[in-house]
Amino acid sequence: MVDSSFYKKKGPFTLKQISEKIECNLIGDENKIISDLASMDEANDQQICFLTSKYKNFYKISKAGAFIISEDIQLIKDKNSLISKNPHFDMAIVASLFYPESEYPKFYFFESDILKHNKSSKICPNVLIHKSAKIGMNCEIGNNSVIGPGVVIGDNCLIGDNVSIYFSIIGDNAKIYQGVRLGSEGFGFIMKGNSFKKIPQLGRVVIGNHVEVGSNTTIDRGSIGDTIVGNYTMIDNIVHLGHNVKIGERCIIAAMTGISGSTSIGNNVIIGGQVGISGHLSIGNNVKIAAKTGVMKNIDDNSVIAGYPSEKISDWHRNTVILKKMRKK
């Protein structure tokens, strides 16, 4: 699940060690060795996942070696379980245990000797490229840009100046313009008492081929899993994509649009400027969304929508006509 070229893992830990860290009641084998965390549907016998009552059906099905479960889930005796008042919070603690350095690359051992290895790419003097990053052929990287550990950039890519790229895999022929921030920190945290626990952001940004990303746009990396932009998708200036957003192929996203975490967008979708789309939604293929629309629900294929909250564009225009008539009364 977690890409080891980006995130260095600690451990393994025994279930007892984990339980002491999160102060949960442990049912099962306290000597069970856990080597990583994963989502409930992907966890194997060496991995731990968490479950809230909403997903209690996974408790029986999942192959995970251990579970952090909420108190209101009925215990299954032969599953190694940590009973938690706040499984989401405790999972964040466990994630920090396995990946204590997830929060930020360590810059100070950066190197800029990429030119020794790759004479076909042109890299400006003040660029910092981590020694573990890979740059393809015929790339150009503008002044002051930073390419973090483990980043992979394909062939024929153009990276503007003052760009920051971390935790990202970029295809061929992509153009990332000035001031773009790829792989920035997802906005995920859990409140407990009077403060927040940051959820470790352990995913990546995966950018397809022939993608363009406009100036000063930010694309957060996934928390677990990836934020994805499909081939040929065009993104304008000052756009924000939250963690784990998935954008299909050949989409057009105009300036100042924001898409919240975990929303997925189909192929050939056209999104106007200053559109906002809530998190955890599914937008179909060939959808057209008018500028400034606020989308708060799933949208079917081929829809054309507008308004805040979003409606069929014809309904939205009729609202304007209705209000105009009423003003005349």
Added chain:
Amino acid sequence: MVDSSFYKKKGPFTLKQISEKIECNLIGDENKIISDLASMDEANDQQICFLTSKYKNFYKISKAGAFIISEDIQLIKDKNSLISKNPHFDMAIVASLFYPESEYPKFYFFESDILKHNKSSKICPNVLIHKSAKIGMNCEIGNNSVIGPGVVIGDNCLIGDNVSIYFSIIGDNAKIYQGVRLGSEGFGFIMKGNSFKKIPQLGRVVIGNHVEVGSNTTIDRGSIGDTIVGNYTMIDNIVHLGHNVKIGERCIIAAMTGISGSTSIGNNVIIGGQVGISGHLSIGNNVKIAAKTGVMKNIDDNSVIAGYPSEKISDWHRNTVILKKMRKK
């Protein structure tokens, strides 16, 4: 039309060479020499322009040496014509033929020896200034900023740190704050089949005297022709101006406002925060636009507007009152 200090031209080409590039049927003199492209109203006998049926009247009037015309335009025999299924797309191909390096300045031959020539300006150590750029007297340029080829900056200008300036002409006494991107790539491309052809962006950004541009704002250069900001206009943080936008004098544009391509704004216009204005519109003089307004039509001089879609501000307030009354029923 295209400023040769920013864009190096290839060619000339014969009409035959051009027609082979775009696979159009050629009617007329295949040996005709074409040295550049231009818009239909400005093209001369050495230049090529394109025409869709919407602008068919220009076919007779225009002095262009050759035309890329859509199939539904009736042929005029004594005009050199390339008959195209998609004139806009084919013109983009021709633009790339004449200006193959339009897409990005080549950084790697940048120089920072500006201080040798201009002792009155203060330039930070990590600034890169292209040898063909001109910096006026008494300027200050902050750390890590990039001044691209051909850029002209007037006297007494303050350029913040981490600023990117390309393809731009800036007047005197301007202030360009941190993280601003001037002359970034316009968001113009044409779909054909399963991919996009980028329209070469061959224009400039022209900034007047006494203009201020707030942090992390982006101003795209024109595609053909210029993006213009008039004297004394004040632009706040995180504003986006699309390609070929024209802003008059003494305008105030508050934070997070976006103006789409080719829209023109008069003088003394006050625009609130998070306003969105569609492309190809004309906004008059002395207009006031409330925060968060979505403007989708032309606006007369002296109007005061609000809402999404925008209306007279008094009408917008009455909508709120009407809905409130209806909720009570």
Added chain:
Amino acid sequence: MVDSSFYKKKGPFTLKQISEKIECNLIGDENKIISDLASMDEANDQQICFLTSKYKNFYKISKAGAFIISEDIQLIKDKNSLISKNPHFDMAIVASLFYPESEYPKFYFFESDILKHNKSSKICPNVLIHKSAKIGMNCEIGNNSVIGPGVVIGDNCLIGDNVSIYFSIIGDNAKIYQGVRLGSEGFGFIMKGNSFKKIPQLGRVVIGNHVEVGSNTTIDRGSIGDTIVGNYTMIDNIVHLGHNVKIGERCIIAAMTGISGSTSIGNNVIIGGQVGISGHLSIGNNVKIAAKTGVMKNIDDNSVIAGYPSEKISDWHRNTVILKKMRKK
């Protein structure tokens, strides 16, 4: 009032010298020595403040050594007074007189020798840190960032790459991500005749402990007084906070939200994405504001609001239902 570690003061000046600068009629002691400016409620006998008729009650109460008053305020004989056609404008002139270099730090004497003094912090090679800035223990500062004169950063802070920090005091354990601009220029100016007089921005940004600020966010410094972000507050990417905004503790501000100058927000407030809040408002504690809301009035504690203009969220949903019913008629 004005923090001398950020702004170097000129003067003192006699009231006569001040009056000659702003061409106001002087009533009172022309030899009175004035050493600074202040707000009407904080000014002491050595300081000058300004008063428009809206605040005329302060004229009697204030301990200021001199006043710039608007013409329609009735003169109090034993108060040193400068009678002004435009007190706000004239105060801006006086502010520039006392603080002529307020507009921008002078970069060119920056130094990056911080590592000599603080071996526990890791600072990238292209970072510029002013010699008067103070960096705490165990900090990390990414490539190309700029830390301006007088800035104070606490312990255990993480500053991303390409960050600009001026006129700011930052607590412990704060995270300031890539491309953030702290202490940028407030958007304040006064029109006079055919141009604008910039209001000198003489305040600071004060960031609490455990605060996070997302990529490409901008926070302007105060004009007089500070822009404040309280402990544990989480700010997402591409957010804009205007000058003198005050944010309480444990607030969550999602991406692309903008808050205009001088608005104050309570504790535990949750603000969705793309929200806009007008200036000079007061938002209570525990308020929840839905994404894309446009707030134009004060909001009581514990309110849940949505819409443009903002309403109780239940009212906003009912508007949608009402319009749907009317479309069916």
